[in-house]
Amino acid sequence: MKKSNWLLLVLALVLSMFLAACSTGGDSEGSEGSDSEGGEGTAEEGGESTEQVLNLINGDEIPSMDPSMATDTYAFEFLGATMEGLYRLGEGGKPVPGIAKDHTVSDDALTWTFNLRDDAVWSNGDPVTANDFVYAWQRAVDPATGSEYGPYMMGGVIKNATAVNKGEVPVDQLGVTAKDDHTLVVELEKPVPYFESLTTFGTFLPLNQAFVEEQGDAFATDMDKLVYNGPFKFTEWNPGDGDWTLEKNPDYWDAETVKLEKMNFKVVKDTATGINAYETGEVDRAGLSADFVDQYSTHEDYKIQEETTVFWLKFNQVWKDGPSNGALANENIRRAISMAFDKQALAETILNNGSIPATGVVPLNFAPHPETGEDFRKINGDLVTSDVEAAKEAWQKGLEELGVDSLTVEFLGDDSDTAKNMNAYLKNQLETNLEGLTVELKEVPFEQRLDLDTNMTYEIEFAGWGPDYLDPNTWLNLWETGGGNNMMGYSNPEYDALLKKANNELALKPVERFETFLEMEKILLEEDAAVAPVYQRARALLVKPYVKGILKNPFGPDYEYKWAYKGEE
């Protein structure tokens, strides 16, 4: 009995060794030899440093490479890398010449004439012509295309864009024409001072008509169904594979400027995974979430990247179809809530990623004064700050006006981990500092929050906005009475009048226009306490020291790679 037991054990062991061999078969080859750097990044000497290759992470797949259909930041990032519009965002978010060499604007500012370079070609050899822009822009507003950004970006800007999208006039009535192969004439609905920056945006990219029509529905579904006119082109992209490769496009008109030979991207959604891949030297850049910042903030590769997205609390002044207690229609109540939480602590402790407290709706380092160059935020200063004493005072006043001694308010927020921490913090701050206030948290997925926003069935909502072009208007037009993004019942005739003025008679007077926007922000926040700015987002990253020249854009594509290169340590 004993003996046979041991025999069995031996058998079992043999079996398990066999199994172990199965599960780790051929382990001794490949994994050691080909693993580049042992986490030190020391393999820099000898040949490696001259190789212009970067390995980067992307947070998700590229949903679309069709400029007319693109809606999200990843789509725009890779459209920006592989294609080129009239202008391209360069250093400091300034538009630099792309397919357009220069342009002239008519005296009434309604007609823009772009002179295109004659040496730009598509990767299939066709020249890039004015007609490529006409075709692409028409396609973007054509109702048959079903584009979301077409009507959004072009409506009210390019003549007849909205009418074409509604099907009221034929597509060829859109205000864009090819005077000849290298002259593009654009007619606007009204003067648009920021139109030059708009032309850098993905929706305004040109399309090779013959190629797109030949591909039909399959256009842009994988790399064989794309044609490029930008600094890079895909040499590997099969949507859903989780990785893709871009290489320098030799046909690009400015190819000599492009130093980078190759970029490998891999999809990584998990922060810890990205950091681990960074540590082993597999990738050259990785994002950090709040819980990793303390560990890495002293790391020599640690970087903070400022963004231009601002978050605030929206106060719904009219609840369309529900019994609101009407509390948020009271200015004092709104003001009290705006000042009653510690923004500094929220940004530094809860977010812990370089984000800064927001004291207005227009972000820091976004809109410089047209003459002095001074920053919009600096000029207008801190319009809403944390001030518990003043908050308590306003709170008591508000309660008296309402004739109550306590209030229950619903707080609508997102349901990600970071958002939940922040919501809990805000709830605690508000309830602690405002006596008699009860905050009920309602945490929902992003799509559902948008739905509740659109239906205006919320009381306080945690919301944010990123810019669509380089102009304060992208923020301040949000609160137009009845506007599609207002959705909180804010209405101030004075504010509306100033907005109209800024976008019509002051369109050609940049200084006065800028000052009008300054004034509008003051009305919105100082006079009306319409929203409560919370923070301006930043991103904490680890970036290898040899990664050079990747620009962070203030809007449109997150990153600009045209001038990127791999430098020495």
Add this chain to the structure above:
Amino acid sequence: MVRYLLQRFTYMLITLFIIATFSFFLMKLLPGSPLSAENKLSEEQQEIVLEKYGLNDPVPVQYLNYLGGLVQGDLGISFQFDSQPVTDILMKRIGPSAELGAYSLIVGTLLGILLGLVSAIFHNTWIDYLSVFIAVIGKSIPAFVFAGMLQYFIGVKWGVLPVAFWEGFEYTIMPTIALMIFPLATAARFTRTEMLEVLGSDYITTARAKGVNEVGVVFKHGLRNALIPLVTVVGPLAVSLMTGTLVIEQIFAIPGLGEQFVKAVMVLDYPIIMGTTLLFAFLFVVIILVIDLLYGLIDPRIRVTGGEK
């Protein structure tokens, strides 16, 4: 047998039809809109886009259109991946998930059986206690914690295996280990319990009395009988691995089905949600059928077709 299979096949179709119907209408109840820039568009502009995707039709019409497509094997076009047919996306993503699931199931179950077997044979010795301890640990550590630890120590600290991604055989090892602890622990516990019961039963005593050697007793008479209940567990286990790869896929950055599905629900990509649901349902009913057939092979007392002796 043929008749039985036909009958089962009909039931499968009915099951899938019911699942398709239920998930279609449940999905329509999800709040939100599948548009990605809905907050930037006027009602009118939204209508134009919805019209293009056929989302303006009455729900019953949409349902019939969907079924029509389904019959032709057309699952529609994804909303989030512009112009990509759902079938293409699923086909691309099922590979890594299936591979990882299969490795984990096979290796995990075999190792588990082995562990359980050793446990049972060396009942109440340190070997047994050690095996039980391993099984309990495997059952109780969440996969993502275990995966994170593996990634950090084996990938970053020791640099033995690649940290993440899916680019060849050595990339499959760590995720497989991370995912297989659950089936391993399950199989080990089952095998041990069943084996102890079987080894104590009369026919084993008889076999020993007849002078069958111990190896024969354990493997031929014991294990075969002990494995029957295990088969019931392996089926659902296989399905849960298919779906449960979600966390592992995310941690090891593997382009699989699980994480695709979650993303689709988040952004209301209706066609992908439906396609993935149906794919999982299909796998489930197929696995159930396979298990029923396996039963007949393993246990002569069960026969799918009526009692002809």
